[in-house]
Amino acid sequence: MTDSTQWVTVHDTAYTNTNPNSCVEVRIAANLLSWDIPDNRYGDKLPLIPSSSRVQHGKILYHLPIKATVKSRTGVPLSNRTLSIKSDRAHDTVRISGPTDSDGCAIVILESRESGDLSLSVMDDNITAVPLRLTLKEAWYESTFLITGYHVCFESDFTGEPVFAHGTNDYHKKDFLYSARGVVMQGTGKASNGRYIRPTQVNSGWHRNNHGNRDYLNNPDGVAFTYTNSVQGAYNPVTENHSIAVDPDVIPKRAQVNIEMVGNRFADDTGSAIVGHHIDNFFGAGAAIQTTWEIGPINNTQRKVKYIGFGS
Structure with missing residues (x-):
């Protein structure tokens, strides 16, 4: 089959045994499946963290839609076909939107709370597909976050x-x-x-x-x-241009995130007023730096946030 933007030729190797005239039989099903990860709302192919999901045991929920297209070897779409797709990790959940449509397409929803490598495979005997190998690490929060800031007092601002x-x-x-x-x-x-x-x-x-x-x-x-x-802070020492206060039911404690127009920050603290999709950025000490933050372009705005994970 000729390579195209939709299809790729699958190459594999096999070894015969030492007996004369021996051979290896390779069976390839007549129907072919291709994978495609559609762009998310932020313009890339990273998973989303659903707005309604909450952290469980320090782990976020990855949600990744994948488009699976099945066609015959002659290029005819296979409609109304129910697919069977599984992950090689037991703790992943794979759901399929329903039978393939008139274009031979179905949406596969992968959900997992485990980062790391995984592989999705088609279990149907009469469909050939290269396993889809994925690595879960970074993900966008589906909801934007309200960004505020907090500081500590500075003795130079007092007159007593x-x-x-x-x-x-x-x-x-x-x-x-x-x-x-x-x-x-x-x-x-x-x-x-x-x-x-x-x-x-x-x-x-x-x-x-x-x-x-x-x-x-x-x-x-x-x-x-x-x-x-x-x-x-609640979990770690808090330092300016590094630490944020979060709701630990939304951002895991000590996790690293990237905040639009702010940069990378670490969830080192919490606050009684920090509930849901709200991040309080620690910006240092003193009235001058507080004023700079309050008149700046970030305070009290909604910003997109990317989950990065743990570590520096």
Whole structure:
């Protein structure tokens, strides 16, 4: 059969035994099947992660439609033909849309929560097909994500008088340490000496202003601090231009993703307000960088996100 854009010639090898006049019989069915992976909504052939799917045991759901076309060796489409297709991995699910249509086409849906290599084969005796070999790793989320950002406080943005920070043997601005905009509220802050600082003990309630909002801790002496090398997220240390907070039911913890116009980020953190298709990008410390982020083109926009997997 002549090669074309739809069909390829299959080459294989076989070995005869040592007996004189021996031969190998190779049977090729008269009907031929070709595979095609249609472009997805983002213009490539990667699997999609369905909007309704949720992470299970740290694994996303790969969903990949595949077009299977069956024709006779003379090029006549085989319509109304029910196909039998299986994966060589037991944990993959293969569904077929129905019998082939008038063009001999049927849509095969592959779903799996396992990354790695696999092969799809046609089980029908009277159909010849080269196994379709696939590698599941990267995938697009079907839904776009709302992209927001968060930061930690920076001592340079505060104006209070220096007070002793128990546990550090250093002095830091009072409002940086104890106010509702400061370290005790945010969990971590960046001190003027360039080091991160976080509370290790908070034995104090909040004073409330005339509007009923928290402003300062009532008992600063009940608070102790320590220096730390980084901001600690739910799963890993959080660093700017690297870490994001996610809903772990949508993006697995510690997984790497690529966010449109942002770049590659790692799911190092979570947040009570981060639910569903929402990513909170950590952009550092201080009011200046917060302003830059808020007036930039990304904050509070919907962006497409590609799942990359685990590792650096």
